[in-house]
Amino acid sequence: xxxxxxxxxxxxxxxxxxxxxxxxxxxxxxxxxxxxxxxxxxxxxxxxxxxxxxxxxxxxxxxxxxxxxxxxxxxxxxxxxxxxxxxxxxxxxxxxxxxxxxxxxxxxxxxxxxxxxxxxxxxxxxxxxxxxxxxxxxxxxxxxxxxxxxxxxxxxxxxxxxxxxxxxxxxxxxxxxxxxxxxxxxxxxxxxxxxxxxxxxxxxxxxxxxx
Amino acid sequence: xxxxxxxxxxxxxxxxxxxxxxxxxxxxxxxxxxxxxxxxxxxxxxxxxxxxxxxxxxxxxxxxxxxxxxxxxxxxxxxxxxxxxxxxxxxxxxxxxxxxxxxxxxxxxxxxxxxxxxxxxxxxxxxxxxxxxxxxxxxxxxxxxxxxxxxxxxxxxxxxxxxxxxxxxxxxxxxxxxxxxxxxxxxxxxxxxxxxxxxxxxxxxxxxxxxxxxxxxxxxxxx
Numbered sequence: 001x002x003x004x005x006x007x008x009x010x011x012x013x014x015x016x017x018x019x020x021x022x023x024x025x026x027x028x029x030x031x032x033x034x035x036x037x038x039x040x041x042x043x044x045x046x047x048x049x050x051x052x053x054x055x056x057x058x059x060x061x062x063x064x065x066x067x068x069x070x071x072x073x074x075x076x077x078x079x080x081x082x083x084x085x086x087x088x089x090x091x092x093x094x095x096x097x098x099x100x101x102x103x104x105x106x107x108x109x110x111x112x113x114x115x116x117x118x119x120x121x122x123x124x125x126x127x128x129x130x131x132x133x134x135x136x137x138x139x140x141x142x143x144x145x146x147x148x149x150x151x152x153x154x155x156x157x158x159x160x161x162x163x164x165x166x167x168x169x170x171x172x173x174x175x176x177x178x179x180x181x182x183x184x185x186x187x188x189x190x191x192x193x194x195x196x197x198x199x200x201x202x203x204x205x206x207x208x209x210x211x
Numbered sequence: 212x213x214x215x216x217x218x219x220x221x222x223x224x225x226x227x228x229x230x231x232x233x234x235x236x237x238x239x240x241x242x243x244x245x246x247x248x249x250x251x252x253x254x255x256x257x258x259x260x261x262x263x264x265x266x267x268x269x270x271x272x273x274x275x276x277x278x279x280x281x282x283x284x285x286x287x288x289x290x291x292x293x294x295x296x297x298x299x300x301x302x303x304x305x306x307x308x309x310x311x312x313x314x315x316x317x318x319x320x321x322x323x324x325x326x327x328x329x330x331x332x333x334x335x336x337x338x339x340x341x342x343x344x345x346x347x348x349x350x351x352x353x354x355x356x357x358x359x360x361x362x363x364x365x366x367x368x369x370x371x372x373x374x375x376x377x378x379x380x381x382x383x384x385x386x387x388x389x390x391x392x393x394x395x396x397x398x399x400x401x402x403x404x405x406x407x408x409x410x411x412x413x414x415x416x417x418x419x420x421x422x423x424x425x426x427x428x429x430x431x432x433x434x
Binding site: 024027028030031034035037038041042044045050051052053054055056057058059082108112166168169170171172173174175176177179180183184194196 | 226233237243256260261263264266274395398399400418420422423424425427
């Protein structure tokens with residue numbers, strides 16, 4: 001109890017008076033209850049709503065269309081290969097016997113460094129546009145839209161194409177991690193290849209792991 | 212010199228401000244918290260740096276590390292309609308009461324035929340059921356149950372959107388165009404990507420192309 005009742009200061013003979021009763025209510029049980037409820041809600045509530053990464057997949061093609069379609073030829077681009085054990089390999093340019101496969105990882109100095117270096121032209125352009133945007137008054141929508149259009153044009157003109165391929169062993173986490181790197185490095189054109197790796201690419205990985 | 216006498220007082224503490232504070236916090240947490248939805252399996256999604264919020268209404272596809280597929284529709288009315296479509300497509304009989312129960316049963320990973328017996332169980336007993344996942348098939352996609360779920364849900368979601376839009380215009384109320392049922396995928400980070408690709412292929416066959424991949428939050432790197 002937070003309150004100790006004491007009946008001091010009364011009487012002393014003479015006239016009989018009605019005993020003065022304390023009008024205080026003991027709040028302690030109420031506090032107990034309130035904190036119990038508080039603890040319950042704190043522990044059960046979920047604060048952080050999960051975030052989402054938007055992915056758009058192309059509509060399914062007919063067999064006929066698939067046959068007529070050519071594999072995209074990548075001359076000025078990067079192909080990223082994902083495989084089991086959280087391993088990432090990549091090579092630049094077209095796939096042929098001369099392609100040089102290199103191993104990298106998901107750290108800041110791995111994949112991100114490669115992507116940022118390759119995407120430097122677009123990144124500097126985007127940074128310039130951002131500086132211009134900061135100078136403009138927020139209410140000036142016409143100028144803002146003009147810069148937005150320029151940003152879109154720059155993204156469209158970007159020459160860097162990044163392909164993402166995986167094999168049977170690659171996990172979903174690997175794919176999301178790489179997609180996330182694309183977002184961070186602001187890659188304008190990237191594709192996840194539906195068919196997965198080509199036989200030659202698998203062979204290159206095998207050679208790489210053996211050596 | 213008179214004796215200094217200490218006033219006799221009770222060593223009481225006024226609890227009222229503390230109660231005020233405690234109840235204020237209780238009210239805050241009660242109003243802001245949303246309870247964690249019951250999950251039939253534990254799924255640990257990978258994290259990303261995106262800041263986009265999860266849509267208000269989703270058709271949630273949960274894929275666990277073994278590749279089992281669970282589905283859930285957050286809008287109960289639409290969920291009931293989709294179940295009725297499924298009963299028609301697969302000639303499964305269920306009572307009106309069971310359809311109602313299904314809407315509140317959370318994510319389900321069972322074939323149509325066994326949903327009814329699952330719903331008969333007590334809520335606590337349901338958690339112990341090992342669900343095999345909604346069956347799907349990559350060779351004969353259009354016959355698989357997952358395809359039908361996706362297809363019916365897409366149509367019903369579209370109808371629901373149109374209905375609400377019509378209702379809003381009729382009453383002259385503002386209409387939130389972003390509030391429609393979107394397809395969200397919550398998969399375990401250790402799921403093989405090819406398994407997920409197969410699941411998504413089923414949805415693509417049902418003309419669902421746009422996915423929200425649910426991820427945990429990760430700090431954005433500084434340049």
